[in-house]
Amino acid sequence: MRTALDFTxxxxxxxxxxxxxxxxxxxxxxxxxxxxxxxxxxxxxxxxPEGAELDDILVEAMRVPDxxxxxxxxxxxxxxxxxxxxxxxxxDVAERREGTLGEGRRAYEExxxxxxxxxxxxxxxxKPHFKIPEWEQVLSVGAATxxxxxxxxxxxxxxxxxxxxxxxxxxxxxxMGIKADEKVAGFVYIGTVSERPSDRPRPAITxxxxxxxxx
Ligand SMILES: Cc1cc2nc3c(=O)[nH]c(=O)nc-3n(C[C@H](O)[C@H](O)[C@H](O)COP(=O)(O)O)c2cc1C
Numbered sequence: 001m002r003t004a005l006d007f008t009x010x011x012x013x014x015x016x017x018x019x020x021x022x023x024x025x026x027x028x029x030x031x032x033x034x035x036x037x038x039x040x041x042x043x044x045x046x047x048x049p050e051g052a053e054l055d056d057i058l059v060e061a062m063r064v065p066d067x068x069x070x071x072x073x074x075x076x077x078x079x080x081x082x083x084x085x086x087x088x089x090x091x092d093v094a095e096r097r098e099g100t101l102g103e104g105r106r107a108y109e110e111x112x113x114x115x116x117x118x119x120x121x122x123x124x125x126x127k128p129h130f131k132i133p134e135w136e137q138v139l140s141v142g143a144a145t146x147x148x149x150x151x152x153x154x155x156x157x158x159x160x161x162x163x164x165x166x167x168x169x170x171x172x173x174x175x176m177g178i179k180a181d182e183k184v185a186g187f188v189y190i191g192t193v194s195e196r197p198s199d200r201p202r203p204a205i206t207x208x209x210x211x212x213x214x215x
Contacts, residue, residue, distance in 0.1 A: 027154050036150065037199055039158030041115045044191030048079070048118030049157060057155070058120075061148035066140045068132035073141045073185070075148075076121035076176060083113035089175045090166055112166065116189035120148060121176065124183040141185045148188055158193035161186045 049057055058075060066072070078086060091109035095101050101109065113119045122145045126137035149159040166172040167184035178184060 027156075032150060032154055036153045037197060038160040039191075039193050039197055041160055041162070041189050043193055043195040043197065044116035044158050044160070044189055045194045046117040046191065048116070048191050049152065049155060050118075053155065054118075057148065057151040060151040061122075061144050064140055064143035064147055067136045068129065070126075070129065070132060070137055070140075072124060072126040072137040073144045074123045074125060076123060076178075078113035078119040078121060078187070079117065083119065084110075086176065087112045087114060090172055093169065093171045093175065094165075096171075112164075113187075116160075116191040118190045120188045120190065121178075122148065122185040122188060123178055124185050126183070127181060145185050145188065152188075152190045156192075157190050160189045162189060163187065 048054075054077075061075070062071065062073070087110040090112060091101065091106055094109050095106070122141065124138060124141040126134050126141060128134055129137070145161060149161060152159045163184060163186050166176070167187070170180065173180070173182070173184065
């Protein structure tokens with residue numbers, strides 16, 4: 001039976017009135033939305049979702065509004081040996097750019113995709129289309145990324161949406177198998193939370209919401 005993380009109290013718990021679905025117990029949607037926050041990468045430990053659970057998370061990630069049904073995204077899984085090798089190649093790119101890297105910097109680059117047990121690269125394949133504005137496709141990719149994060153949190157995992165230089169570097173993108181006309185929406189670091197993060201101040205609705213016609 002799976003558990004959910006309660007970020008308000010910091011305890012692993014089973015919901016007193018869980019939403020039962022087949023053999024799973026999942027956090028209720030309102031609690032998920034009101035308590036999710038990014039977990040710093042060093043606090044993301046093994047295990048990460050894998051197998052059927054990861055498949056479910058990816059399917060839920062793609063369950064987003066998508067004008068024209070273009071599915072303008074794809075996912076790259078960085079884990080294990082593949083993630084290690086990718087880090088070494090990216091460190092080489094950084095070294096070609098900047099000259100010999102210091103030990104700490106080299107190690108940072110080499111371990112870029114092994115800092116968490118799973119990193120999901122979300123790639124936008126949005127492009128000009130005769131009917132569907134590219135902007136709307138990009139929004140759908142962002143929605144898929146957020147769904148991915150929520151789907152992970154719903155199962156008790158922590159997640160963090162990161163880009164950093166490798167998302168914007170053409171050579172790094174090529175090494176990761178990302179085409180020149182594709183964009184990185186983000187790298188979502190996922191793992192089991194070892195330390196509960198404190199929250200940050202959240203935007204107030206008074207600063208961001210207006211009533212139409214009230215002015
Ligand atoms: C597209 C995108 C890219 C981001 N890239 C980074 C990044 O490279 N480094 C970073 O520290 N935070 C990055 N963030 C911010 C974190 O994902 C996160 O939102 C932030 O730490 C605040 O945490 P919260 O999710 O709890 O509000 C990015 C966010 C978005 C939406």
